[in-house]
């Protein structure tokens with residue numbers, strides 16, 4: 034089973050204000066850490082449930098939000114333009130969303 038995970042930052046665990054999304058804010062590093070932990074938790078569930086591949090795409094702004102040193106080494110990080118979901122194709126069995134939000138400012 035092959036899983037695709039698209040991420041965003043606005044609804045990552047523990048994020049309560051826009052300050053957590055500002056790359057110049059000290060809170061931003063907390064958001065990056067929490068995003069990476071959320072990804073690892075979801076991926077662990079996928080692997081435990083029978084997935085043999087988990088691919089993740091960093092989908093917030095400039096895609097350097099995931100803490101690479103802390104990412105579960107079983108996960109494949111897909112690099113590319115997050116706006117077009119460039120890595121998602123029919124070879125995937127399921128798609129999951131982490132940290133996504135419904136609308137701008139929402």
Ligand SMILES: [Zn+2]
Nearest residue numbers: 041042043093
């Ligand atoms: Zn975002």
